[in-house]
Amino acid sequence: xQDQATALDELDLQLVNALQIAPxxxxxxxxxxxxxxxxxxxxxxxxxxxxxxxxISGYPxxxxxxxxAFVEIECEPGRGLxxxxxxxxxxxxxxxxxxxxGRDVLVTVNTPSPxxxxxxxxxxxxxxxxxxxxxxxxxxRAYTEASRWRLRTLDHDQVARMRREADEGGDRAxxxxxxxxxxxxxxLAADGRTPVGTLAEAAATSTSTVRRRxxxxxxxxxxxxxxxxxxxxxxxxxxxxxxxxxxxxxLEETARALARIPEVRAVTSTAGPYNLIIAVWLRSxxxxxxxxxxxxxxxxxxxxxxxxxxxxxxxxxxxxxxxxGYATGTVSLDTRRCP
Numbered sequence: 001x002q003d004q005a006t007a008l009d010e011l012d013l014q015l016v017n018a019l020q021i022a023p024x025x026x027x028x029x030x031x032x033x034x035x036x037x038x039x040x041x042x043x044x045x046x047x048x049x050x051x052x053x054x055x056i057s058g059y060p061x062x063x064x065x066x067x068x069a070f071v072e073i074e075c076e077p078g079r080g081l082x083x084x085x086x087x088x089x090x091x092x093x094x095x096x097x098x099x100x101x102g103r104d105v106l107v108t109v110n111t112p113s114p115x116x117x118x119x120x121x122x123x124x125x126x127x128x129x130x131x132x133x134x135x136x137x138x139x140x141r142a143y144t145e146a147s148r149w150r151l152r153t154l155d156h157d158q159v160a161r162m163r164r165e166a167d168e169g170g171d172r173a174x175x176x177x178x179x180x181x182x183x184x185x186x187x188l189a190a191d192g193r194t195p196v197g198t199l200a201e202a203a204a205t206s207t208s209t210v211r212r213r214x215x216x217x218x219x220x221x222x223x224x225x226x227x228x229x230x231x232x233x234x235x236x237x238x239x240x241x242x243x244x245x246x247x248x249x250x251l252e253e254t255a256r257a258l259a260r261i262p263e264v265r266a267v268t269s270t271a272g273p274y275n276l277i278i279a280v281w282l283r284s285x286x287x288x289x290x291x292x293x294x295x296x297x298x299x300x301x302x303x304x305x306x307x308x309x310x311x312x313x314x315x316x317x318x319x320x321x322x323x324x325g326y327a328t329g330t331v332s333l334d335t336r337r338c339p
Contacts, residue, residue, distance in 0.1 A: 007233060008048075008053065008229075008233050010153065011034065011036070011044065012044060012048060012054075013151055013153040014034055014153045014154055014158075015030070015034060015041060015044055015045060015048070016048070016054050016151055016153075016227055016229050017150060017151040017152070017153045017154045018030050018033055018034060018154065018158070018162050019045070019054075019056060019227040020147075020149070020150050020151065020226070020227040021150070021154075021159065021162040021163055021165075021166055022162050022163070022165040022166040023056045023192045023193070023225040023226065023227050024192065024193055024225065025162065025165040025166070026038075026165075027039075027041045027042045029161075029162075029165050030162075032161075033154075033158050033161045033162055034158070051326070052230070052322070052326035052327040052328060053229065053230050053233060053326060053327075054227065054228065054229045054230070055191075055192075055227070055228055055319060055327050056191065056192030056193055056225060056226070056227045056228070057189055057190070057191075057192055057225070057226060057228060057316075057317050057318055057319050057330070058185065058188045058189040058192050058223060058224060058225040058226065058317070058333075059094070059110065059147075059189070059223070059224045059226075059317060059333070060091075060094070060110055060112070060185060060186075060189065060333045060334070060335045061112075061177050061181055061182060061185040061217065061222050061223050062221065062222045062223070062224075063112040063113065063177055063222075064175070064176070065112060065113040065114065066110075066111075066112060066113075067111050067112070067113055067114040067116070067117040067138070067139075068108070068109060068110050068111065068117070068138075068139040069109045069117060069121065069136050069137060069138050069139055069270075070106065070107070070108060070109070070136070070137045070139070070268070070270060070277055071106070071107040071108075071109055071121070071125075071134060071135070071136050071137075072102070072103035072105075072106055072134070072135040072136075072137075073103060073104055073105040073106070073107065073131060073133070073134055073135075074103060074104055074131070074132040074133040074134075075104040075105060075130050075131060075132060076130045076131075076132060079104075079129075079130035080098045080104035080105050081098055081312060081314070082130060083104070083105050083128060083129075083130055083131065084096045084097070084098045084105045084312070084314040084315075085314060086128060087105070087107055087128065088314045088315040088320060088331065089331060089339070090120075090124065090331070090338075090339050091318075091331060091332050091333055091334055091335045091339070092109050092110060092111050092116070092117075092120045092124075092335050092338065092339075093107050093108075093109060093315065094108050094109065094110040094315075094317055094318060094333065094335075095107070095108040095313075095315055095316050095317055096108075096313075096314040096315040097239070097241075097310045097312070097313050097314065098310070098311055098312040098313075098314060099241065099308040099309060099310050099311060100308060100309045100311050101241075101306065101307060101308030101309060102243075102306045102308060103135075103308060106241060106308065106310075109121070110333075110335055111335050112177075112335055112336055116335065116336065116337070116338060117138075119338045120338050121134075121136050123338065124338050124339060135272075135273075136272070137270040137271065137272035137273075137274065137277065138270060138271045138272065139268055139269075139270055140268075140269040140270055140271055140275075141255075141268070141269045142266070142267070142268050143255040143256060143258070143259045143267040143268065143269070144259035144264065144265075144266060144267050145224075145265075145266045145268075146226060146228075146265040146266055146279070146317075147224045147225065147226035149265045149281070151229070151234065151235075152262075175220070175222075177222070178213075180203040180204075180205055180209070180210075180213060181213060181217060181222075182334060182336070183199075183202050183203040184199050184202075184203055184210060184213060184214060184217070184223075185217065185223050185333075186332055186333055186334045187199055187202050188223070188225060189317075189318050189330070189332075189333040190318070190330045190332070190333075192225040192226075192227070196210050196211055196214070199214070226317065228316060228317070228319070228327075230324065230325045230326050230327075231281065231313070231325050232324060232325050234281070235283065236263070236281035236282060236283055237283070237284075238281065238282040238283065238284060238285055238287065238288065238309065239279070239280075239281055239282075239309070239310040239313065240279075240280050240282060240288050240307060240308065240309050240310065241277065241278065241279055241280075241307065241308045241310070242277070242278040242280070242292070242295075242304050242306075242307050243274040243276075243277055243278075243304070243305050243306040243307065243308075244274055244275075244276040244277070244278060244302055244303060244304045244305060245273075245274055245275055245276070245303045245305055246275060246276055246301050246302055246303070247301055248275075250301035251269060251275060251276070254276070254299050254301050254302050255267050255269060255276060257298070257299055258276070258278060258295070258299070258302075261280075261291075261294075261295070263280045263281060263282055263287075263291055264278060264279070264280050265279045265280060265281055266278065266279040273305075274305060274306075276302075285309070288307065288309065292304055292307070313325055315331070317333075318330055318331050318332075318333045
């Protein structure tokens with residue numbers, strides 16, 4: 001798969017940027033913004049997706065009782081990749097990274113309820129071999145997450161035109177999720193551009209119902225799609241996590257300031273020894289230290305306690321990755337039942 005392409009040209013990067021803004025935009029709209037015909041836009045995307053270089057996936061649907069966590073795992077020597085690959089088969093293990101630093105494996109766990117989360121942490125984890133220590137940090141709030149991260153290859157006018165295609169409104173008040181909602185969301189997690197007709201067939205309902213449900217889920221932020229790119233081809237090949245503490249009085253302002261830093265992909269407050277966990281993409285390893293210095297100078301209330309560099313991403317929001325970071329397959333993101 002990796003032999004088919006080793007780099008992306010400027011038009012490829014613009015195409016990915018456009019779909020980051022509006023993942024389900026019509027090819028006619030994408031082509032108009034990029035100055036190419038719709039067939040060329042669709043063909044280029046098909047090549048990127050087929051080669052595992054770029055893809056559109058999604059999160060499990062957000063429920064009113066959502067319960068998520070970061071799980072740090074220390075493994076027996078040489079067993080980090082084995083553990084990561086086993087956990088990557090679990091729907092609840094949304095993202096799995098093998099890291100260098102104070103933990104061997106870092107797992108982002110996503111579940112629809114505290115009961116499913118506790119079952120995953122207290123039951124599923126006990127069946128994984130080669131573990132030495134497991135530390136869990138319950139998610140309190142996500143200030144920004146990676147579906148909002150952009151390549152920034154489009155100009156201001158192109159961004160504005162693509163944003164008009166995206167529906168990011170809504171009251172942000174998640175309601176109850178039906179089985180049809182889950183079916184639609186799980187299908188889109190595997191392929192964010194699944195046609196409405198295919199979604200209707202999977203959900204055993206009409207296309208008009210699917211359109212209506214899909215519009216509501218996206219408008220209310222219960223369903224988030226994201227266009228991803230193999231990190232090594234993005235120009236930001238270094239992936240790092242920072243684990244920080246901030247005094248409660250300054251947590252909100254510090255988290256929001258972090259979310260505005262271009263290199264930052266995710267900022268999440270947690271209940272645990274760290275109350276902020278930050279994910280970043282950087283251009284070089286030395287930038288890890290440079291960014292930490294920059295954050296320390298700009299944000300005096302931020303105390304970065306630890307940091308880890310990802311040496312092997314194994315899974316990214318349900319998408320299995322090879323040693324190059326290219327997509328090789330998917331794991332269902334129906335997180336309602338523990339394995």
